[in-house]
Amino acid sequence: MVFSNIILAWYGTNKRALPWRNTLDPYRIWLSEIMLQQTRVAQGTPYYHKFISAFPKVEDLANADEEVVLKLWQGLGYYSRARNLHATAKIVVEKYGGNFPNTYKELLTLKGVGDYTASAIASICFNEAVPVVDGNVYRVLSRYYGMDLPINSPEGIKEFKKLAIKVMAPKNIRDYNQGIMEFGALQCTPQKPDCQTCPLNISCIAYNNDSISSLPVKLKKTKVKHRYFNYLVVVDANNQTLVQQRTGNGIWRQLYEFPLLESDQEVALPEVSKSAPELLGVQEDAEVYLYNDKNIVHKLSHQHLHTKFWIVSTTTILENGVPLSTLPEYPVPVLIADFINTFKI
DNA sequence: AAGCCGGGGTT
DNA sequence: AACCCAGGCTT
Numbered sequence: 001m002v003f004s005n006i007i008l009a010w011y012g013t014n015k016r017a018l019p020w021r022n023t024l025d026p027y028r029i030w031l032s033e034i035m036l037q038q039t040r041v042a043q044g045t046p047y048y049h050k051f052i053s054a055f056p057k058v059e060d061l062a063n064a065d066e067e068v069v070l071k072l073w074q075g076l077g078y079y080s081r082a083r084n085l086h087a088t089a090k091i092v093v094e095k096y097g098g099n100f101p102n103t104y105k106e107l108l109t110l111k112g113v114g115d116y117t118a119s120a121i122a123s124i125c126f127n128e129a130v131p132v133v134d135g136n137v138y139r140v141l142s143r144y145y146g147m148d149l150p151i152n153s154p155e156g157i158k159e160f161k162k163l164a165i166k167v168m169a170p171k172n173i174r175d176y177n178q179g180i181m182e183f184g185a186l187q188c189t190p191q192k193p194d195c196q197t198c199p200l201n202i203s204c205i206a207y208n209n210d211s212i213s214s215l216p217v218k219l220k221k222t223k224v225k226h227r228y229f230n231y232l233v234v235v236d237a238n239n240q241t242l243v244q245q246r247t248g249n250g251i252w253r254q255l256y257e258f259p260l261l262e263s264d265q266e267v268a269l270p271e272v273s274k275s276a277p278e279l280l281g282v283q284e285d286a287e288v289y290l291y292n293d294k295n296i297v298h299k300l301s302h303q304h305l306h307t308k309f310w311i312v313s314t315t316t317i318l319e320n321g322v323p324l325s326t327l328p329e330y331p332v333p334v335l336i337a338d339f340i341n342t343f344k345i
Numbered sequence: 346a347a348g349c350c351g352g353g354g355t356t
Numbered sequence: 357a358a359c360c361c362a363g364g365c366t367t
Binding site (some may be wrong): 002032033034035036037038039040041043044078081082084111112113114115116117120130132134135136137177178181182184186190218249301 | 358359360361362363364365366
């Protein structure tokens with residue numbers, strides 16, 4: 001039996017009933033694919049429902065305020081996906097009359113749509129014979145065909161794409177693409193794959209070489225950078241505080257946070273008491289105290305944020321202050337959302 | 346070609 | 357603590 005036929009057969013009996021599997025609507029498929037980039041199905045699914053409910057059609061998403069989109073995206077991470085999602089919705093409405101492009105090549109021009117996502121939409125919605133090569137596919141192909149090229153090297157990317165084209169099922173690419181990904185997610189898992197019940201084990205090179213655990217090969221590891229965040233949570237006599245929007249190219253662009261004092265190392269109370277009032281534009285006699293006794297270490301994939309929240313209580317009435325009660329309306333990073341949820345004066 | 350961009354689940 | 361997740365963009 002051929003590889004692709006086994007994948008198709010396996011998919012037929014093992015596929016999950018996922019919310020985006022009952023439609024071929026490009027809007028819904030696109031939305032699900034963007035949300036699932038580097039994101040597990042279980043984590044993305046609630047967001048898919050929220051978005052479909054808030055924005056049933058691409059026009060609804062295009063017409064929404066960016067801040068509303070970011071707020072709905074809050075907690076899902078990689079927030080550039082939300083900004084690109086919104087931009088692409090506008091393009092689809094304005095340039096394509098509300099209809100998504102129907103070819104891999106044209107889909108590739110959309111913001112936030114790369115090789116994988118263009119292939120996924122083209123194959124699932126339009127049955128175009130282009131293979132998806134995501135993390136699941138790298139794993140399945142590297143093991144079954146014994147490919148030990150690093151999956152994140154330029155040669156590896158090229159060779160795995162060639163192999164993926166060679167072994168795909170062009171006549172039923174829609175099910176094959178979803179099938180090989182589902183197979184990677186459920187059967188050929190990163191750790192402890194279920195090789196005993198695997199329909200491909202007899203001809204799987206890695207299984208027969210006992211090299212399952214060493215495939216796929218991936219280069220380098222991300223070095224974690226340590227940063228020290230001091231958030232200044234000012235509270236004035238009217239229960240107002242200050243928030244600001246992050247700019248630049250770093251983390252959490254366009255999300256909101258409290259005024260931030262970043263330092264190379266830990267900062268102590270006297271230093272904060274001295275600099276906070278002027279930085280916030282409040283009176284010198286403001287009362288400053290540390291809210292969290294121990295550092296909150298917020299872990300991103302490439303940064304550890306050692307965070308202290310400082311409460312700055314002042315009699316000054318903030319001119320640009322916002323009521324504390326409105327904080328839940330702002331799109332914020334999880335680090336800030338967690339604080340807001342527990343903060344009681 | 347390499348680095349950056351989140352948050353959460355598994356082991 | 358390390359690894360990975362239905363990757364893409366920037367430099």
